[in-house]
Amino acid sequence: MNEKIKYQKLLTDLNEIESNLLVSIQNLENAYNKAQESINIDNNCYKKRELEEILNNLKEKRNQLRNIYIPEVRKKIAEVK
Amino acid sequence: MATFTINLNNLNEFQSKMNSNHQTFLSIKDQVFNKVIQVKNIWNDPNTPVFIDQIKLDNKKIEEYNDCFKQVNNAVLEFTNQLINIAKKCNFTATGIFQYNGNNAKNMIENCHHASNLINYTHDKLNYLNIPSTYRYTYQLRNIKYQLLDINNMLKSVSNDLTEVTTSIENAFQKIQSLPKIEPINLKQMQFVTNTVNVDLIDSESIINEATSSQKLNVQNSNLKYTEQESTFQNNSQTKTSKNTHNLYEEADSTFVNEANHVVKSETPLSFEYDSSTFTNNSQIHSATNSTVENNLKEEQLNLNNANKTSVNSATIEHTNIKSEINNSEEVKVSDNNININKTGNFINNTEAKQANDISIEINQS
Numbered sequence: 001m002n003e004k005i006k007y008q009k010l011l012t013d014l015n016e017i018e019s020n021l022l023v024s025i026q027n028l029e030n031a032y033n034k035a036q037e038s039i040n041i042d043n044n045c046y047k048k049r050e051l052e053e054i055l056n057n058l059k060e061k062r063n064q065l066r067n068i069y070i071p072e073v074r075k076k077i078a079e080v081k
Numbered sequence: 082m083a084t085f086t087i088n089l090n091n092l093n094e095f096q097s098k099m100n101s102n103h104q105t106f107l108s109i110k111d112q113v114f115n116k117v118i119q120v121k122n123i124w125n126d127p128n129t130p131v132f133i134d135q136i137k138l139d140n141k142k143i144e145e146y147n148d149c150f151k152q153v154n155n156a157v158l159e160f161t162n163q164l165i166n167i168a169k170k171c172n173f174t175a176t177g178i179f180q181y182n183g184n185n186a187k188n189m190i191e192n193c194h195h196a197s198n199l200i201n202y203t204h205d206k207l208n209y210l211n212i213p214s215t216y217r218y219t220y221q222l223r224n225i226k227y228q229l230l231d232i233n234n235m236l237k238s239v240s241n242d243l244t245e246v247t248t249s250i251e252n253a254f255q256k257i258q259s260l261p262k263i264e265p266i267n268l269k270q271m272q273f274v275t276n277t278v279n280v281d282l283i284d285s286e287s288i289i290n291e292a293t294s295s296q297k298l299n300v301q302n303s304n305l306k307y308t309e310q311e312s313t314f315q316n317n318s319q320t321k322t323s324k325n326t327h328n329l330y331e332e333a334d335s336t337f338v339n340e341a342n343h344v345v346k347s348e349t350p351l352s353f354e355y356d357s358s359t360f361t362n363n364s365q366i367h368s369a370t371n372s373t374v375e376n377n378l379k380e381e382q383l384n385l386n387n388a389n390k391t392s393v394n395s396a397t398i399e400h401t402n403i404k405s406e407i408n409n410s411e412e413v414k415v416s417d418n419n420i421n422i423n424k425t426g427n428f429i430n431n432t433e434a435k436q437a438n439d440i441s442i443e444i445n446q447s
Binding site for chain 1: 170179180181188199210217221225229232235236238242247
């Protein structure tokens with residue numbers, strides 16, 4: 001398998017991973033929004049803070065993929081003959 | 082799934098008050114044994130066998146009430162503790178308004194599970210990535226795999242906690258909803274023929290007050306309301322008298338027990354006059370006014386239940402000028418209120434308690 005094909009395969013995989021992370025983020029945002037009306041003590045929601053932390057971490061990883069790692073793969077595909 | 086809003090301050094207050102009331106109730110219950118001794122010490126009294134039976138019966142009723150109350154108490158305690166523990170897990174004191182929506186909580190958990198499964202799948206995918214050797218961020222990509230693993234572990238922990246807490250709340254909530262109905266305590270007054278001291282089995286009024294108080298709960302500012310049971314365990318030992326002239330029925334403190342004993346003390350065949358006497362049970366009245374009754378109290382037990390029936394369904398019905406002879410066994414059916422005259426002439430006035438209202442828990446359930 002030549003390098004270009006390897007990068008193209010990597011791009012496909014990373015796109016799929018990025019897409020899965022996006023759906024995960026959407027799921028967690030739903031959960032986060034429901035937290036307000038699920039278990040709420042004096043407007044402090046059970047597990048909302050933890051969910052927010054998880055969400056931020058996950059968004060960070062997805063952004064790294066989308067903004068750094070995937071563009072780099074695209075760049076390599078364009079470079080490699 | 083349950084949905085409720087409850088003020089933890091009120092719930093706490095209620096729970097401790099209920100517990101306190103129950104302790105008081107238990108101490109009153111202990112008086113039963115003292116009364117047993119008291120009754121047994123007066124063996125010569127003709128009413129003693131009746132009282133012994135009465136004590137057994139009443140004690141059984143008290144035990145049944147107590148068992149029922151324990152279930153209620155435990156269920157509310159468990160529910161309270163669940164909410165308090167959750168509040169504490171949020172790093173808050175166990176005060177303030179607690180809102181719970183089971184459907185939303187379930188939706189949260191499902192979303193977390195879904196997200197977790199996807200992250201897990203992503204983690205596996207990263208594990209088998211074929212990364213060309215010239216790729217600049219090989220190390221970073223490998224590293225993301227472990228970072229996602231950490232994130233997923235955090236998410237699983239949140240999801241597990243949510244599931245555990247939601248399950249606990251739902252279970253505790255269901256227990257409250259399926260609580261048994263607290264049956265009323267029917268206590269009878271008793272009095273020795275040969276002793277002027279009233280040997281009421283226990284202080285009926287006290288125990289009824291405690292029982293009633295035990296059930297009082299009104300958690301304000303919430304959907305969880307235990308409505309006050311004003312008429313629960315009401316002691317209807319009071320009889321009513323009717324005035325001949327106006328057919329006016331008034332409550333009085335006298336009981337048949339007292340009247341009966343007074344009559345029996347003469348120990349002679351007597352002319353028992355129902356003059357101005359009315360046997361009442363709530364709104365149901367039989368009034369044998371102005372009638373004279375030959376009463377063979379010493380020879381046979383006369384049970385008013387065993388013959389002709391007269392159902393009186395309204396307090397306004399007059400039953401006057403009827404010559405009632407107990408020997409003819411006229412029966413007056415006044416609901417469940419039995420009026421018995423036995424050999425000793427002891428009138429047993431059934432102190433029928435009103436039906437205990439259910440503890441009403443108004444909680445939206447979906």
